[in-house]
Amino acid sequence: MPAPALLFPADPLNPRRPDPHFAWEARVLRDVGGERYLVDHDALLAGHAEEAVRQVPQDCGPLWYRGWMIPSADYAAFARALAGRGANLLTSAAGYASAHELPGWYRVFEGATPPSVWIPVRTAAQPGPEELAAAVERLGGRGPAIVKDYVKSRKHEWHEACYVPELADLAAVGRVVARFVELQGEYLAGGVVLRRYEEFQRAGRDETGPDGTGPARNASGQDGSPQGGNRRDGNGGSEGGVGGAAGGRGGGDGRAVEARVWWLDGEPVLVGPHPDMPGQSAEPDLTEIRPLVRALGCRFVTTDLASRADGSGWRVVEVGDGQVSDLPRGIDASGLLTSLIAA
Numbered sequence: 001m002p003a004p005a006l007l008f009p010a011d012p013l014n015p016r017r018p019d020p021h022f023a024w025e026a027r028v029l030r031d032v033g034g035e036r037y038l039v040d041h042d043a044l045l046a047g048h049a050e051e052a053v054r055q056v057p058q059d060c061g062p063l064w065y066r067g068w069m070i071p072s073a074d075y076a077a078f079a080r081a082l083a084g085r086g087a088n089l090l091t092s093a094a095g096y097a098s099a100h101e102l103p104g105w106y107r108v109f110e111g112a113t114p115p116s117v118w119i120p121v122r123t124a125a126q127p128g129p130e131e132l133a134a135a136v137e138r139l140g141g142r143g144p145a146i147v148k149d150y151v152k153s154r155k156h157e158w159h160e161a162c163y164v165p166e167l168a169d170l171a172a173v174g175r176v177v178a179r180f181v182e183l184q185g186e187y188l189a190g191g192v193v194l195r196r197y198e199e200f201q202r203a204g205r206d207e208t209g210p211d212g213t214g215p216a217r218n219a220s221g222q223d224g225s226p227q228g229g230n231r232r233d234g235n236g237g238s239e240g241g242v243g244g245a246a247g248g249r250g251g252g253d254g255r256a257v258e259a260r261v262w263w264l265d266g267e268p269v270l271v272g273p274h275p276d277m278p279g280q281s282a283e284p285d286l287t288e289i290r291p292l293v294r295a296l297g298c299r300f301v302t303t304d305l306a307s308r309a310d311g312s313g314w315r316v317v318e319v320g321d322g323q324v325s326d327l328p329r330g331i332d333a334s335g336l337l338t339s340l341i342a343a
Contacts, residue, residue, distance in 0.1 A: 002061040003341045004090060005035040009067040010055070012042060025066060028333050034341040039078075041068050049074070049081035059086035064300065064340050065323040069151065071189065072097040090343065091300055091323055099298040099321040101150040101190055108296045112288060113316040114198050115139060118150065120191040126178045127192055129170070135194055136167045143167055144197035147180045150190030154183055163197070199309035200256040200317075203280060258306045259284045262322055262336055264343060266294040270336045274304060278328035282307070284314045292316075300340070 008026050009019040018026040018038060026036050037056045044052035056063075063082065070078060076093035091099075098104035106116055117138045119127045127135075139145065145164045146153060154161040161180040164173050177192055258274035259282040268290070273280040284305040293301060300322035305314045327333050 003035070004062040004064055004343055005037055005060060006337070006340065007037050007039050007056065007063055007065045007067065009041040010038040015040065015055070019067070022067060024329075025327065025333060025337070029337050029341075032334050032338045032341070034337060037063075039065075039067070041070075044070065044074055044078055047074075047077070049077040050084070052078065053081045053085060053087075056082065056085055056087055061087060062090050063087050064090055064343075067324065069100070069324040070096075072100060075100075091298070091321065095298045096321050096323070098296065099301045099319055100324065102148075102193055102319075103150060103190070105296055105319040109292050109316050109319060112292060113319075114146075114196040116193055116195040118191050118193040121181070121188060126174075126181045129174060132173055132177060133170055135192075136170065136173060139167060139194050139196065141167060145173075146195045146197055147176050148193045148195065149180075149184060149188050150193060152184075152187075152189060154180055157183060164194075167194070198315065200306040200315070201309050201311075203255050203257050203277065255280075256306050256317075257282050258304055258317060260325065260328070261286065261289070261303045261305060262325070263293045263301050263303065264322070264336075264339050265299055266290070269339045270331075270333070272331045273328050275326040275328040278330050289314070289316065299343070 006026075006029055008022045011017050011019050015038065017023070018036070019041070029036055037060065039056065040048075040052040040054075043049075065078075072093070075096045079089045079093045082089055102116060103118055106113070117135045119131050119135055121127060143166070145167050147162055147164060148154075157179070161176060161183050164176050167173060173194075181188060181192065255277055257280060258277070260272055260274050261268050261284065262270040262272075268286055271284070271286075273282065282305075284307070289303060289305065293303065296319070298321070302320045302322050302325040303316055304318040304320070306317050307314050327336075
């Protein structure tokens with residue numbers, strides 16, 4: 001069987017070269033002896049999967065994708081279109097959804113990640129008051145929380161569309177959720193998630209949280225990987241996990257200290273900083289995380305980890321599919337890419 005090749009999004013302005021955001025990865029792949037092909041990400045999201053993969057050679061064998069996030073339904077169409085050309089993605093559509101969307105991975109990591117509840121939403125419509133009240137009750141009924149969807153938060157609109165200071169204030173919950181749904185619009189992924197807001201260790205000198213009263217608190221958001229559609233603020237584009245920015249604040253001071261761990265077949269192959277803060281360094285304890293990653297059963301995943309403010313251990317802020325999780329600039333990706341083409 002041939003070694004796996006990697007698929008990268010094509011540059012929309014020059015379809016014969018990789019998207020500029022991933023060009024450096026493509027160069028590293030070439031340097032380690034790997035093969036790459038290009039796909040049209042915009043065509044894929046427009047529902048034209050066969051057109052999106054027309055540059056992929058027939059019968060090219062096993063493939064990994066490295067690019068902007070893809071909604072789970074579009075990823076399934078992507079996999080089918082490639083199979084029709086005699087190629088196969090090494091991450092199945094079911095495996096992608098399990099790692100990419102919070103309901104797919106949460107039960108495995110429950111207890112190691114902030115408590116969460118979710119409400120499926122079929123259209124870009126706000127859940128009703130009764131649904132929100134029931135969700136709040138399932139989350140314990142009181143305390144601060146984060147609002148997100150199955151994949152992303154809007155941490156840069158922190159007080160407006162992300163942070164709920166007190167779950168018992170159902171009117172405030174409704175306002176934040178309504179604004180979040182409005183801003184996500186057609187990009188709302190799966191449904192609305194409420195996630196407990198936890199205290200994490202922070203970098204720098206700023207020791208106040210988003211409400212100005214305490215240490216950094218965070219919980220959620222796979223926003224560090226490239227997002228389809230609004231691509232520049234996605235899980236590799238530019239945003240970063242909610243665990244990556246306390247209170248949605250920018251800059252180096254006051255950000256939660258996070259590590260992103262890349263796992264292949266249950267083993268960590270790269271540990272580095274979160275893409276939001278590539279200059280940070282962290283050495284997470286993976287003892288309790290490793291068996292959970294293996295239990296998830298997905299071949300190529302990432303975990304974003306943050307240390308609790310009280311020093312009691314590391315928490316899983318987010319799990320992601322490794323194909324759509326961003327690498328921080330300046331990191332040595334050669335070992336990761338070598339592992340992928342040897343898988």
